[in-house]
Amino acid sequence: MATVTFDPYLKLEHAAGFADVAHEEKERLIGKVMADPRFPHYLYGCYECGICVAACPSARFYDFSPRRIAQAAARQDIDLMFQQMEEDIWECSQCFSCLRCPRGNNPGGIITIMREVAVEEGRKSAKAALEGYSRIIYKIMSTGTQVSPDMLQPDAFPDWGPEVKDVSENLSLWRRALPPETHHTTTTGWEVAESTILELYVIWLETGALDMIKEVDTGIHMILEEIMEERLEEEGIEL
Amino acid sequence: MANSIVAVIGGGPAGLAAASTAASLGTEVVIIEKLGFLGGRPIEENYASLTPHLRSAEEAMGEVIDHARSFPSLSVKLNSKVVSASGDAGNYTLELLTDGQPETLEVGAIIIATGFQHFDPGRETQMYGYYEFDDVIALQDLEAMLKEGRVQRPSNGEEPMRVCFVQCVGSRDRQIGNEYCSKVCCGVASKEAIEVKLAIPGVEVFIFYIDMRMYGYWESQIYWPAQEQHHVQYVKGIITEVLPKNGKLLVRGEDTTMGRPMEVLMDLVVLSVGMEPSVGTREISQILGVAQNKYGFIDAPKGPLDTVATSRPGIFAVGSALGPADLEDCSSSGGFAGARATAFLSSLARA
Numbered sequence: 001m002a003t004v005t006f007d008p009y010l011k012l013e014h015a016a017g018f019a020d021v022a023h024e025e026k027e028r029l030i031g032k033v034m035a036d037p038r039f040p041h042y043l044y045g046c047y048e049c050g051i052c053v054a055a056c057p058s059a060r061f062y063d064f065s066p067r068r069i070a071q072a073a074a075r076q077d078i079d080l081m082f083q084q085m086e087e088d089i090w091e092c093s094q095c096f097s098c099l100r101c102p103r104g105n106n107p108g109g110i111i112t113i114m115r116e117v118a119v120e121e122g123r124k125s126a127k128a129a130l131e132g133y134s135r136i137i138y139k140i141m142s143t144g145t146q147v148s149p150d151m152l153q154p155d156a157f158p159d160w161g162p163e164v165k166d167v168s169e170n171l172s173l174w175r176r177a178l179p180p181e182t183h184h185t186t187t188t189g190w191e192v193a194e195s196t197i198l199e200l201y202v203i204w205l206e207t208g209a210l211d212m213i214k215e216v217d218t219g220i221h222m223i224l225e226e227i228m229e230e231r232l233e234e235e236g237i238e239l
Numbered sequence: 240m241a242n243s244i245v246a247v248i249g250g251g252p253a254g255l256a257a258a259s260t261a262a263s264l265g266t267e268v269v270i271i272e273k274l275g276f277l278g279g280r281p282i283e284e285n286y287a288s289l290t291p292h293l294r295s296a297e298e299a300m301g302e303v304i305d306h307a308r309s310f311p312s313l314s315v316k317l318n319s320k321v322v323s324a325s326g327d328a329g330n331y332t333l334e335l336l337t338d339g340q341p342e343t344l345e346v347g348a349i350i351i352a353t354g355f356q357h358f359d360p361g362r363e364t365q366m367y368g369y370y371e372f373d374d375v376i377a378l379q380d381l382e383a384m385l386k387e388g389r390v391q392r393p394s395n396g397e398e399p400m401r402v403c404f405v406q407c408v409g410s411r412d413r414q415i416g417n418e419y420c421s422k423v424c425c426g427v428a429s430k431e432a433i434e435v436k437l438a439i440p441g442v443e444v445f446i447f448y449i450d451m452r453m454y455g456y457w458e459s460q461i462y463w464p465a466q467e468q469h470h471v472q473y474v475k476g477i478i479t480e481v482l483p484k485n486g487k488l489l490v491r492g493e494d495t496t497m498g499r500p501m502e503v504l505m506d507l508v509v510l511s512v513g514m515e516p517s518v519g520t521r522e523i524s525q526i527l528g529v530a531q532n533k534y535g536f537i538d539a540p541k542g543p544l545d546t547v548a549t550s551r552p553g554i555f556a557v558g559s560a561l562g563p564a565d566l567e568d569c570s571s572s573g574g575f576a577g578a579r580a581t582a583f584l585s586s587l588a589r590a
Contacts, residue, residue, distance in 0.1 A: 044463070045462075045466030045473075048475055048496040068497070071496065071497065074472075075472055076470070
């Protein structure tokens with residue numbers, strides 16, 4: 001539904017950070033978002049009061065507005081929603097401060113659905129947004145635990161600040177400066193019990209969580225699938 | 240000795256509530272109605288349904304009229320107008336013209352229930368073209384269509400697929416002189432928007448507003464269902480101009496919360512006209528010598544804690560003769576004045 005003839009929020013083709021697609025394709029993608037069973041519980045009507053923007057940490061640092069997310073969805077503005085799916089939704093930190101909406105809307109939840117669709121569909125925007133996380137995805141899914149800064153590509157997260165690199169290089173020293181003794185390690189933080197890992201592999205495979213990244217990172221998906229299936233086979237676990 | 244009759248001038252929702260209340264307290268009441276029927280604006284202007292419950296206006300007003308007529312001490316003069324008045328509290332003499340015949344009515348107290356009229360969109364200072372374009376209509380025109388069960392573009396009889404309401408036409412406007420909010424138009428427009436949505440499958444309905452004023456229960460009774468169940472699109476921004484384009488109407492405004500100018504094509508534009516004092520309200524204030532406020536409604540000098548007393552003792556005003564009012568206001572102030580007039584007459588009788 002085009003409600004306007006001129007729209008500064010809709011970027012001109014040469015200025016947009018994403019390639020335009022046919023309207024039918026936008027309808028298909030946004031249709032998938034709206035068909036999600038959570039969608040009607042995340043969007044009622046919008047007062048356009050801006051309380052979600054006032055509460056939103058991302059809105060302070062980016063040209064990002066959870067109100068515009070809710071409004072575009074309420075107005076079923078396919079073009080604007082598509083643009084948001086390609087750009088805006090990746091600026092949300094998914095903190096859900098926007099849940100204080102007096103109408104009971106959940107703009108962050110709408111974004112969750114849009115992100116899931118973007119990842120499933122292997123949209124370029126999803127690939128770009130997840131690029132810096134491929135090692136994290138690999139570590140979490142193969143070992144079942146978080147990574148420490150020394151395992152990251154030092155330049156992957158410029159918004160973490162210049163200290164990250166420095167901290168990564170001298171991590172064991174920094175760690176020993178922390179009061180709790182349990183933090184004095186850079187090697188045992190991701191140790192996970194065997195049984196837990198096996199259980200996680202079953203979960204990743206059975207729930208389709210692993211397949212979610214198939215379209216955005218084929219390489220990691222292949223490696224992980226192989227690791228998981230091999231390990232489960234060794235244990236004689238059949239899915 | 241004081242006369243014990245109460246005259247109620249106007250037989251709309253507020254006048255009927257006033258008359259029924261006074262009659263139910265045993266007072267003799269005469270309703271003076273200039274038209275040939277009771278029921279006021281909802282009947283005269285062919286309202287389809289009443290806000291907020293979407294009850295048939297004819298059915299709901301029919302019950303109110305039947306209730307009034309059930310009191311033996313209540314009589315009705317139809318096709319009757321007050322042409323002059325004299326006397327004082329407790330002894331007013333009204334000269335009437337009933338069915339063209341002059342007659343005199345002696346009463347002790349008077350209740351003014353002469354109501355409002357819809358703002359004339361020809362006085363609008365924007366450029367909406369109500370008298371220029373067939374497909375620019377007003378709330379009451381759409382009501383009449385809904386009552387007929389046929390929503391169509393007056394220009395060609397086709398079903399409109401894009402309909403918009405423009406709020407605050409003739410209200411909240413210093414240039415026009417109507418600085419007040421007309422109170423009911425947000426609810427009525429939303430109610431009509433729901434009815435249009437129900438009448439035409441696939442129709443898109445927009446409401447362009449300054450701010451939505453859905454006070455009290457109307458919020459969840461009309462506003463939320465309109466948005467959440469019927470997907471009426473509320474856009475904050477007022478239309479400044481309606482132009483003809485390829486057989487449709489181009490409306491121009493700003494989508495203020497999205498921060499973008501709009502030029503949108505519509506099949507039907509509905510102007511949410513506000514309330515102004517009716518001709519009857521303006522005339523009766525002169526005839527009875529009661530003060531008007533700066534907008535021409537009957538002044539209620541005692542303010543919010545005494546809403547129905549006028550500048551003259553023994554004369555009360557009710558409903559939309561006092562200013563913009565919804566039906567709740569009309570029955571509340573009507574009932575209040577009916578009791579007040581009765582109490583006033585008994586206090587004179589005791590004195």
